[in-house]
Amino acid sequence: MGVTSSNKQIxxxxxxxxxxLKVTLAVSASPDILSNPTDIVLVLDRSxxxxxxxxxxxxxxxxAFIDIIDEATDSSQxxxxxxxxxxxxxxxxxTAKADTQLITSVETLKNAVNEIKAGGSTxxxxxxxKAIELFDPASSNGKVIVMFTDGKTTAGIPPAPVAAAARAxxxxxxxxxxxxxxxxxxxxxxxxxxxxxxxxxxxxxxxADLEQLFKDLAANISKTGATNIVIDEVINRDFVIxxxxxxTRGTAEMTDSNTIKxxxxxxxxxxxxxxxxxxxxxxxxxxxxEKKVNESISYSDxxxxxxxxxxxxxxxxxxxxxxxxxxxxxxxxxxEGCTDSIVxxxxxxxxxxxxxxxxxxxxxxNVCPKRRVALAVILTEVDQKGxxxxxxxxTLTIPAHNYPECRDVLVKCIRFVLPEDLxxxxxxxxxxxxxxxxxxxxxxNNIDTDFVCCDNEIKIV
Numbered sequence: 001m002g003v004t005s006s007n008k009q010i011x012x013x014x015x016x017x018x019x020x021l022k023v024t025l026a027v028s029a030s031p032d033i034l035s036n037p038t039d040i041v042l043v044l045d046r047s048x049x050x051x052x053x054x055x056x057x058x059x060x061x062x063x064a065f066i067d068i069i070d071e072a073t074d075s076s077q078x079x080x081x082x083x084x085x086x087x088x089x090x091x092x093x094x095t096a097k098a099d100t101q102l103i104t105s106v107e108t109l110k111n112a113v114n115e116i117k118a119g120g121s122t123x124x125x126x127x128x129x130k131a132i133e134l135f136d137p138a139s140s141n142g143k144v145i146v147m148f149t150d151g152k153t154t155a156g157i158p159p160a161p162v163a164a165a166a167r168a169x170x171x172x173x174x175x176x177x178x179x180x181x182x183x184x185x186x187x188x189x190x191x192x193x194x195x196x197x198x199x200x201x202x203x204x205x206x207x208a209d210l211e212q213l214f215k216d217l218a219a220n221i222s223k224t225g226a227t228n229i230v231i232d233e234v235i236n237r238d239f240v241i242x243x244x245x246x247x248t249r250g251t252a253e254m255t256d257s258n259t260i261k262x263x264x265x266x267x268x269x270x271x272x273x274x275x276x277x278x279x280x281x282x283x284x285x286x287x288x289x290e291k292k293v294n295e296s297i298s299y300s301d302x303x304x305x306x307x308x309x310x311x312x313x314x315x316x317x318x319x320x321x322x323x324x325x326x327x328x329x330x331x332x333x334x335x336e337g338c339t340d341s342i343v344x345x346x347x348x349x350x351x352x353x354x355x356x357x358x359x360x361x362x363x364x365x366n367v368c369p370k371r372r373v374a375l376a377v378i379l380t381e382v383d384q385k386g387x388x389x390x391x392x393x394x395t396l397t398i399p400a401h402n403y404p405e406c407r408d409v410l411v412k413c414i415r416f417v418l419p420e421d422l423x424x425x426x427x428x429x430x431x432x433x434x435x436x437x438x439x440x441x442x443x444x445n446n447i448d449t450d451f452v453c454c455d456n457e458i459k460i461v
Contacts, residue, residue: 003029003226003305004217004268005174005200010293010312017318019283020242023293025233026196026276027307029225029268030142030172033072037084038142038221039102040069041131044116045149047093049180051118054150054207058178061214062089062113065146068215070106072222079106084141088134089113092127093120094155102134123156124149124192132166142272143171146217147192148210150180163192172272176213177203196248196274219306225268226301231277233260234295238285238316249275258295288318319410355419356436361412364398364444368406372447373398379416382437383424391438392416397447 011022030036042062050058066087067077074082081087086102089112099112124147131145145166153159167173175189190197202213229250235241240257250264260279267273281293290313299307335342360377367373376395380388394416398409418436425436 002032002219002222002268002303003027003301003307004221004272005202005274006299006307006309007201008294008297008309008312010314012314014315014317015283017283017286017288017316019316021239021281021283021293021314022278023235023281024276024278025231025262025309026274027226027229027231027267027299028194028196028200028272028274029305030221030272031225031268033069033085033222034083036142037140038144039086039088039135039139040144040146040221041088041090041102041134042066042113043090043092043096043127043131043145043147044113045093045122045127045151046091046116046118046120047122047151047154048119049122049151054178054180054210055116055118057207057210058148059113059116061211062148063110064211065214065218066106066109066113068218069222072218077106080104081106086141088131090127090130090134091116092123092130093118094123096123096126096130098130098134102136121154122149122151124153124159125156125162128159128162128166128192132162132169132171135171137169143169144221145171145173146176147173147189148176148178149189150178150184150207152183152185152188160188160191167194173200174217175201176210176217177201178207178210179203179205180207194272194274196276200274216306216308225266225273226264226303226305227266227269228302229262229264229267230300231262232296232298233262234258234297235281236292236295238283238287238291239281239293240284242280242282244279245277247275247277249273252277252279283316285316286318288316290315319408354421355417358416358418358438360414360416360440361410362414362442364409364411366406367398367401367409368446369403370400370448372400373409374445374447375411376443377414378441378443380439380441381418381422381424382439384426388439389422389424391418391422400448 005028007026009024044062070081071077073085081104086104087109088102089099089109090096091099100109135143163173172194173192175193177184177189186203189201193200235258241254244252244254244260247262249267250262252260252262255261262277267275293312297309333344364373375398378393379391381391382388394414423434423436425434
């Protein structure tokens with residue numbers, strides 16, 4: 001069967017600017033269908049929400065699946081499933097029915113798919129039960145259920161125990177999910193599918209992808225297990241890898257802070273097997289927004305399996321920072337070797353009287369989108385009698401932001417120069433060492449508003 005599934009998942013869809021994510025890679029593989037005849041039941045959702053293009057694309061996908069298995073089992077699309085393998089069709093809505101038994105006629109299978117019509121609710125338990133009935137317990141063939149659905153269970157008993165009983169009897173379950181009008185719970189599909197969950201479930205929000213999902217699964221089912229597997233994972237340069245756990249199969253090592261190489265000697269050569277790797281990454285960039293986790297990911301094995309991993313994204317929230325006053329430009333100074341002293345020209349840098357520089361950070365709360373804010377900072381110094389003396393006022397404009405909701409804005413490094421000859425706090429005659437006491441007051445208001453003054457006309461009758 002070759003590689004039957006591949007997946008890449010992240011444990012969060014939103015992180016802070018320096019946040020951490022857990023990334024999980026997963027693959028599964030099974031033996032060659034030529035030397036390991038397999039009975040496959042396609043279980044197809046025909047509930048009312050499938051009407052229109054979802055139903056058409058599902059049918060195209062199911063028929064493409066049948067063609068690929070046809071060719072894989074006898075090296076040609078001759079209209080017969082060969083090498084002892086068979087396919088059956090089950091469709092379901094309020095109830096489930098066997099549209100065919102396990103058969104080898106491609107024409108009969110395709111005609112059954114074409115006859116499926118949408119209507120009714122969704123009874124997954126009945127679908128699993130009907131699919132299980134098609135298998136012969138005495139057969140030595142491998143047993144596979146491919147469950148396709150676009151919605152949540154709305155009829156019948158809970159399906160999870162039925163799926164669990166199927167897995168316990170040796171049936172391999174794959175789930176293809178379409179995020180349809182009824183919604184779909186990926187955790188439920190993971191619960192139904194054979195472990196590892198991440199490599200036996202594929203979900204898409206676009207029904208145009210269904211044909212390709214069916215094709216990919218059929219192509220992988222028809223190949224042998226994989227050998228000499230190498231997976232090279234390179235993450236986005238805005239992230240760094242912080243740790244790598246031991247994979248369930250093979251070995252994994254970091255080749256640099258952005259790259260992991262995962263190697264396996266074999267997978268799924270003698271039986272259905274899955275493998276997974278977990279590692280952690282931390283965001284190091286300064287820019288917010290939706291970011292891809294992958295820079296690239298490649299897969300290779302000796303069998304030439306084609307494996308494509310998902311490309312997950314995460315929303316990164318970075319705090320808004322305003323720097324109204326850049327640091328002064330430095331004066332470059334070079335002292336040549338064996339030189340005891342030098343004299344420099346500081347240009348426009350002037351030595352003032354002794355003093356201190358006070359830097360103030362302030363967070364303006366709940367700044368709404370597309371609103372500039374005017375901020376004033378008023379500084380006074382308090383003398384020994386408690387009286388206040390003006391030491392400066394600064395006003396600045398906080399630029400508008402475009403986040404979808406109101407945000408806190410950190411305004412950094414508002415600087416006040418405090419000469420020592422203005423010291424009124426009292427104390428030692430060594431003025432530079434005196435403690436000094438200040439009070440800072442902050443005023444903020446929106447510059448941009450949607451207020452329009454209306455002129456009222458008063459009529460006297």
